[in-house]
Amino acid sequence: MIELTAQPFELHNTMTSYWNDFPGIPAELEKVSSLIQTRTASHNPIIADGLASLFNGEGKLLRPGILLLAAGFGKKQEKHYKLAACLEMLHVATLIHDDIIDDSPLRRGKPTVHSRFGKHDAVLIGDYLLSQCFLLAAEYTNVDNARGLAKVIAHICSMEIEQNSDRFRVNSSFRRYRRKIMGKSALLFSLSCHVGAHEAGVSKPVTEKLRRIGYSIGMAFQIIDDILDYVGEEGLVRKSLYNDLKTGLVTLPLICALENEPSGDLKTKYFSGDFFSVDNTDSMIELIKKAGGIEGAKQYAASYTNRALLEITRLPSGTARDSLEKLTAQLLLRKY
Amino acid sequence: MIELTAQPFELHNTMTSYWNDFPGIPAELEKVSSLIQTRTASHNPIIADGLASLFNGEGKLLRPGILLLAAGFGKKQEKHYKLAACLEMLHVATLIHDDIIDDSPLRRGKPTVHSRFGKHDAVLIGDYLLSQCFLLAAEYTNVDNARGLAKVIAHICSMEIEQNSDRFRVNSSFRRYRRKIMGKSALLFSLSCHVGAHEAGVSKPVTEKLRRIGYSIGMAFQIIDDILDYVGEEGLVRKSLYNDLKTGLVTLPLICALENEPSGDLKTKYFSGDFFSVDNTDSMIELIKKAGGIEGAKQYAASYTNRALLEITRLPSGTARDSLEKLTAQLLLRKY
Numbered sequence: 324m325i326e327l328t329a330q331p332f333e334l335h336n337t338m339t340s341y342w343n344d345f346p347g348i349p350a351e352l353e354k355v356s357s358l359i360q361t362r363t364a365s366h367n368p369i370i371a372d373g374l375a376s377l378f379n380g381e382g383k384l385l386r387p388g389i390l391l392l393a394a395g396f397g398k399k400q401e402k403h404y405k406l407a408a409c410l411e412m413l414h415v416a417t418l419i420h421d422d423i424i425d426d427s428p429l430r431r432g433k434p435t436v437h438s439r440f441g442k443h444d445a446v447l448i449g450d451y452l453l454s455q456c457f458l459l460a461a462e463y464t465n466v467d468n469a470r471g472l473a474k475v476i477a478h479i480c481s482m483e484i485e486q487n488s489d490r491f492r493v494n495s496s497f498r499r500y501r502r503k504i505m506g507k508s509a510l511l512f513s514l515s516c517h518v519g520a521h522e523a524g525v526s527k528p529v530t531e532k533l534r535r536i537g538y539s540i541g542m543a544f545q546i547i548d549d550i551l552d553y554v555g556e557e558g559l560v561r562k563s564l565y566n567d568l569k570t571g572l573v574t575l576p577l578i579c580a581l582e583n584e585p586s587g588d589l590k591t592k593y594f595s596g597d598f599f600s601v602d603n604t605d606s607m608i609e610l611i612k613k614a615g616g617i618e619g620a621k622q623y624a625a626s627y628t629n630r631a632l633l634e635i636t637r638l639p640s641g642t643a644r645d646s647l648e649k650l651t652a653q654l655l656l657r658k659y
Numbered sequence: 660m661i662e663l664t665a666q667p668f669e670l671h672n673t674m675t676s677y678w679n680d681f682p683g684i685p686a687e688l689e690k691v692s693s694l695i696q697t698r699t700a701s702h703n704p705i706i707a708d709g710l711a712s713l714f715n716g717e718g719k720l721l722r723p724g725i726l727l728l729a730a731g732f733g734k735k736q737e738k739h740y741k742l743a744a745c746l747e748m749l750h751v752a753t754l755i756h757d758d759i760i761d762d763s764p765l766r767r768g769k770p771t772v773h774s775r776f777g778k779h780d781a782v783l784i785g786d787y788l789l790s791q792c793f794l795l796a797a798e799y800t801n802v803d804n805a806r807g808l809a810k811v812i813a814h815i816c817s818m819e820i821e822q823n824s825d826r827f828r829v830n831s832s833f834r835r836y837r838r839k840i841m842g843k844s845a846l847l848f849s850l851s852c853h854v855g856a857h858e859a860g861v862s863k864p865v866t867e868k869l870r871r872i873g874y875s876i877g878m879a880f881q882i883i884d885d886i887l888d889y890v891g892e893e894g895l896v897r898k899s900l901y902n903d904l905k906t907g908l909v910t911l912p913l914i915c916a917l918e919n920e921p922s923g924d925l926k927t928k929y930f931s932g933d934f935f936s937v938d939n940t941d942s943m944i945e946l947i948k949k950a951g952g953i954e955g956a957k958q959y960a961a962s963y964t965n966r967a968l969l970e971i972t973r974l975p976s977g978t979a980r981d982s983l984e985k986l987t988a989q990l991l992l993r994k995y
Contacts, residue, residue, distance in 0.1 A: 367817045369824060420786060424779040443760040443823055446782055447816045450756060453786070454812035457793050461805035469797030469805065476790035480783045481703045487779055488705055 341383045341653075345646055348388060351404065355387045358408040362455055373436045373448045377415050381432070385654070386410045386511055389540070390519035392650060393533045395643035397523030405459055406468065406518055412456035413472060414511060417479055419449035424487060427566055468518055475510050482506045490571030492598050493581060500578055501623075504549065505542045512541030532634055536647070539631035543655045546624040549574035553608060554617060565604050579619025580611040589614055628655040677719045677989075681982055684727060687740065691723045694744040698791055709772045709784045713751050717768070721990070722746045722847055725876070726855035728986060729869045731979035733859030741795055742804065742854055748792035749808060750847060753815055755785035760823060763902055804854055811846050818842045826907030828934050829917060836914055837959075840885065841878045848877030865974060872970045872983070879963035879991045885910035886956050889944060901940050915955025916947040925950055964991040 338356065342348045359378050365371045387407030394403045421427075422435040423442050429435060437445035453476070460469045482503050493500075516537030520530040552567045553576050567574050580589055589610040593599045601607055611617070631651050638644045674692070678684045695714050701707045723743030730739045757763075758771040759778050765771060773781035789812070796805045818839050825839075852873030856866040888903045889912050903910050916925055925946040929935045937943055947953070967987050974980045 365817060367820055369820050370817060420782050423782060442778065444820050446756050446759060446785075447820045447823070449782075450785075450789070451813055451816035451820075453789065454809045454816065458806055458809035458813065461797075461802055461809055466797055470794060473790045473794035473797055477787055477794065480787035480790065481701060481706060484703055484705050484780050484783045484787075487783070 338382060338384045341385075342388055344649065344653075345388075345392070348391060348646075351391050351399075352384050352387060352407075354404045355384065355391075355407045355411065358404055359411060362408065362459055363412065363452060365451070369440055369444055370448055370451055373419075373440055373444070374415075374452065376433055376439075377418070377430070377436070382411070382415075384411060385544075386414055386515045389512060389537065389650065390515040392643065392647050393516040393519030393525075393537070394523040395646060396520055396529060396533065396639065397525040399523055402522060403519065405462070406522060407515075409456050409460050409468075409472065410511065410515055410518075412452055412459070413476065416449045416452040416456060417476070417507075419445055419452065421483065423449075424483065425566060425570055425572065465522075468522075471514050471518065475514055478510055479507050486572065489573060491600065492571075493573050493577065493594075494597050500573060501575070504574055505545050508545035508548070509538045509541030512544065513537035529638060532638060536631050536634045536638075536651075539627045539634065540651055540654065543624045543627035543631065546575055546620055546627065547655065550576060550617060550620050550624065553611070565608065568601055568607065569604060571599075571601070575620035575623060576611055576616035578616075579623075580614035580616030583616070583619060584614040587614055624655070631655070674718060674720045677721075678724055680985065680989075681724075681728070684724060684982075687727050687735075688720050688723060688743075690740045691720065691727075691743045691747065694740055695747060698744065698795055699748065699788060701787070705776055705780055706784055706787055709755075709776055709780070710751075710788065712769055712775075713754070713766075713772070718747075718751075720747060721880075722750055722851045725848060725873065725986065726851040728979065728983050729852040729855030729861075729873070730859040731982060732856055732865055732869065732975065733861035735859055738858060739855060741798070742858060743851075745792050745796050745804075745808065746847065746851055746854075748788055748795070749812065752785045752788040752792060753812070753843075755781055755788065757819065759785075760819065761902060761906055761908065801858075803857075807850055807854065811850055814846055815843050822908065825909060827936065828907075829909050829914065829930075830933050836909060837911070840910055841881050844881035844884070845874045845877030848880065849873035868970055868974060872967050872974075872987075875963045875967035875970065876987055876991065879960045879967065882911055882956055882960040882963065883991065886912060886953060886960065889947070890953060901944065904943065905937055905940060907935075907937070911956035911959060912947055912952035914952075915959075916950035916952030919952070919955060920950040923950055960991070967991070 338352055339349050342352060356378070363370075363374050363378065365374070384407075387410060390407045390410060391399065391403060394400075418430060419436050422430055423437045423445050427435055428438050435445075436448055440448070456472070457469070460472050485503050489500075489503075513534050514537070517530060517534040520533045525533070549567065552564060552574065555564060566572075568577070584590065587610070589607070592610065593601070593607055628651070632648065635644060635648050635651065638647070674688055675685050678688060692714070699706075699710050699714065701710070720743075723746060726743045726746060727735065727739060730736075754766060755772050758766055759773045759781050763771055764774050771781075772784055776784070792808070793805070796808050821839050829836075849870050850873070853866060853870040856869045861869070885903065888900060888910065891900060902908075904913070920926065923946075925943070928946065929937070929943055964987070968984065971980060971984050971987065974983070
């Protein structure tokens with residue numbers, strides 16, 4: 324099994340530096356970025372200001388980048404930039420609404436939209452962005468892409484609601500949790516790969532492989548994100564730490580800790596039946612770490628990373644494959 | 660100018676009774692209704708429960724009904740039911756988010772989604788519905804319709820944010836207020852008419868007339884809705900009264916009152932510059948009524964109603980025109 328240690332996260336905080344080693348991609352992402360700027364422009368100062376803080380070039384544009392890498396297996400076209408812009412807009416719209424739901428104060432190192440403009444306007448800014456994303460998608464008349472986008476949103480919402488209703492509660496079905504926790508990121512990554520390849524005229528078997536690779540990358544990415552909430556450094560992950568646990572969100576480290584020690588200190592001190600309360604975050608996190616929660620979650624992440632890397636070796640060889648492999652390593656084999 | 664007195668509102672609380680006098684429409688709306696049920700079904704109990712309370716047959720399905728009436732000027736087809744379902748889903752999604760923003764406890768005579776499930780889940784249920792609406796729209800590959808939907812949402816969001824940022828404040832530009840207050844309803848009504856006619860193969864000039872009629876109907880409808888917040892009876896309008904004023908939302912009655920008496924009791928007692936505070940709702944409403952705010956708003960409503968009725972006379976004669984005229988009278992010439 325591969326070891327999860329490589330570049331520390333902070334080296335790649337911005338789009339340009341993240342994609343520096345991928346020839347052509349930074350220039351293409353500039354196109355995507357300026358398309359997003361144009362398509363989300365608004366005369367409304369609150370919308371303009373709220374979105375500017377999220378689209379100011381400091382995001383890594385991961386999903387657009389992965390879409391373009393997948394398109395590299397076929398013939399890249401102008402429409403790829405538009406589709407890439409759609410996916411990033413969709414992603415950011417869900418972030419805005421997620422941050423409201425999770426009460427997160429920080430995002431991308433800056434105050435979240437709702438902490439600047441209030442939850443009310445944040446709901447609307449997210450809706451606005453979602454509608455602009457659909458407007459852009461609608462301009463293609465490609466039903467499959469538009470359907471794909473709509474389905475992903477519907478699924479993300481369902482998962483989020485499930486997660487929300489399970490706050491401060493660990494129920495017996497771990498499988499259910501894994502599905503819920505991981506579904507949201509993995510879906511969008513897998514759609515990025517699929518759409519990028521499909522629209523580039525890539526053969527069906529290769530497109531299908533790329534979709535599965537996107538899914539595995541997304542799974543590993545989300546798990547690592549959840550681990551970073553426990554062990555990251557606030558300045559590097561650019562979000563507030565321990566926010567999941569504080570708001571009762573059950574993620575893999577907690578699940579694995581309970582799996583390892585179903586009736587240990589963690590369970591007896593903080594749980595009453597399936598429910599837990601967080602009166603002392605530091606001590607609870609210590610117990611989760613002691614019970615091997617972080618290591619357990621890392622193993623899951625490593626397993627998805629390995630699955631992605633293995634499947635990548637089965638793709639047609641060439642620069643497209645090399646790039647996708649490099650991206651996967653850079654994204655998932657980071658130090659944490 | 661036409662007088663705004665006719666059927667009291669309570670006679671038409673449900674879809675069936677509202678459309679009883681329109682041959683064929685109740686059966687067609689049943690189709691729309693069951694399509695909405697199918698397309699919004701969810702395994703998630705919170706989504707299912709939250710949406711059921713809004714789609715249980717007690718809504719009047721105004722926008723779908725108007726779309727079908729407009730389609731009556733040409734050849735009605737199966738796709739009209741799907742488009743009608745889209746518009747109702749879009750409308751209800753914006754209601755869910757609006758109710759969060761306005762802190763409204765009641766909608767359609769029942770507790771609002773956010774007062775039952777919390778604001779967090781309500782955001783997501785609205786997103787879910789929006790995505791299902793786009794999914795349905797995407798199945799047509801008709802770019803124009805999908806664009807129309809997306810544009811309406813974007814516009815509604817902008818207007819809502821503007822309205823939200825102007826709470827407890829009446830600034831000098833009344834024109835700006837009117838645009839803001841009325842834009843949201845009028846757009847969706849005008850889209851309903853336009854899409855219904857366009858997809859039925861109605862000629863361009865008639866389609867354009869219908870779009871304008873939809874706009875005027877929507878304007879009058881929204882103004883009457885705003886008036887009812889001041890003078891309605893809670894049981895009949897099935898929403899909480901005085902909610903606009905209490906939450907600082909400036910609507911036409913207040914604007915007209917200030918227009919009539921720019922430095923009267925209302926201004927001196929409740930305003931400091933452009934800003935007002937509501938420490939005594941009853942007394943403030945009395946002053947608004949005394950300054951002719953309700954009458955002023957009624958005049959605006961009547962003017963839009965008359966405009967719609969006049970334009971209807973210019974449509975090709977026949978049962979389609981008769982029905983649209985009847986609906987306009989039933990909807991706008993109500994007692995209040």
